[in-house]
Amino acid sequence: MGNKPKPKIAVFKFTGCAGCQMEILHLEDEMLQILDAFDISYWVMVKSHNLKGPYDISLIEGSVSTPREIREIKEIRAKTKMLVALGDCAVTGCIPSIKNWFPQRELEKKVYPDTSVIFSTKIYGIDEYVPVDVYLKGCPPHRNTILELLKGYLLGIRPFIRPHCVCVECKLRENSCLITIKNRPCMGPVINSGCGALCPTVNRDCEGCYGPMSSPNASALAETFRKIGLPEKDIVRKFRKYAGTTPDFRKEAEGE
């Protein structure tokens, strides 16, 4: 690569579980090559000497849920060329966003005796506050998608990020349809692919851990669930899980 400086990568943790960072670390076979091609400028979970930026790529794991995080995401945006929402929390808020359906004071009362020191906002993906350049969906995004992003960056081409639903991958794996054949409430038709239709392949309904696909028809799927006899409360729970407060799923997550 000659004398060209290596691109600088930063990895930040916001309100999340570290699973997306773990998924990067699960690229064990490629790790040494990745480290050869990129400079890790900032990654607190992995190193002690972390630089203040600017960064070529910032990977953000987690949603924004505190005043401190609002300030930090804006600061990171200002010194980042390509800002990546790494995983569902950063994209939609993911599982912790279920809390958005409860009054904050009730949540706090259940966990902390003294709520005067707790400062927690509703949970949103990072694009509630700053523009995002790349969305890597998934809880966590598959490590191959992360690799695809890094390769695309090095080659200067647009990475192939799948916009279609899980059903496409399910067909490619020649699974029989859980909804039409077995009357099971599979979320596949409205959920973004990238998992290789893992759950239907191991005999589970898709629960939606990659979040909404591009332009999903959530109301049609809710109607299908009604037809196969799923109670209204279960339909609400299904949509109020990984991405309940997104415009795509909000209506179904609210219920009747």
Added chain:
Amino acid sequence: MNEKSVTVDYVSRVEGQGALNIEVSADGEVKEVQLRIFEPPKFFESFLVGRKFDEVMELTSRICGVCPVAHQITALRAVENAMGIMVSEQTRDLRKLFALSAHINSNVLNMYFFAVPDLLGYESAVAMIKDYPSIVRRGLKLKKLGNDLTDLIGGKAVHPVTAVVKGFTKVPSKKDLDTFKKRFKEARKDALETVDMFAKLQVPEFVRKCEHIALSNPKEYAINEGRMVSTEGLDIEESAYRQYIVEKQVPYSHAKHSFVVGRDSFMVGPLARVNLNFNRLSEDAREAAKGLNDYKFPNFNPFVAHLARAIELVHDVDECIEIMDRLPLKDEDLTVMVKEGEGFAITEAPRGILHHHYKINRDGIVTAADIVTPTAHNANNIEKDLWHLVPKFLHLPPEEIALKCEMLIRAYDPCISCSTHFLKVDIRRGKR
């Protein structure tokens, strides 16, 4: 001597967001030690209420991306206990294999990527590659071994999907496991070399006797099931947890502090497990431990936790092979009858005792949840250790004192994301 203030704004090479403040007076007295967990709270126990019994493992998995398997198994066992569901011997075995695969992955991550850089004088494993390529490669290889096995059993390593109430939706094939058996047999050598490496790397001499708590089981090296025992004579069933372990909120941290009723803080994790269950380790692991000249167990130097992880790695590899040998790998019936009830479960996550407790109504809906994670158990003890550790290093400049403190914190391998979720004590019947 001047007043010293040691501050670490963001403790590195651990999972999650924590900071450290230490104040020392001019006459060398430690005035303040605060391990501040500023990881945002996520309120899992609050929003689990109203969810369905079969979602609990999927939701609680998201408490932690480092130990999702431990949360899943604990959640499943607590739900099964609540609904009176018994699981087959195959499911027990497959869950143990599942848990061990995750222990290998997590413990190797701590040993090779969080701890070794300190002991060799580097800021990260990345910085070590040039001088110690074989160590970094061995770490990556061992980590991949655990990770690949979790992938095989769970469908994916981070937030697996196959483990459900009563069993697994897909059981691995014999052919798949045979491939792994071969890789595990080859890994024995790497595991023993890991013990060797940590036996040679010098850690601070620092002994502080405190209560160590672990699961214990006469039949096996306890990970998923057992009684909770301690070096101070605790010996209780998992359902009695809340009668003995309580916690209080501290104003500077989002993680509450745990202690044993009427006693003090305590340690959980690999060192506590090895100390309390040494005789249930595999023969290889015991031999490896007995061959160490400078270290004897039980051991109360928290820095010896790294060595305990290495010894456990030898055991984990051995037990994985044993389980693979005896698994029948049959498809099983997973139908369950929903039943009202209350269930408790305790397991050993890689970092130690993990407690889940649920109440479930007759429609299968969660009405109360209580989760206490290993780091929530350890946070109080880490602070207590630091009060005693700092005076030993007061002659050093603040940056170096800070490094010693960070090394101690990393020896506990805290998982800070986990630690900000737990609920106060009052869901047991009869209280309030």
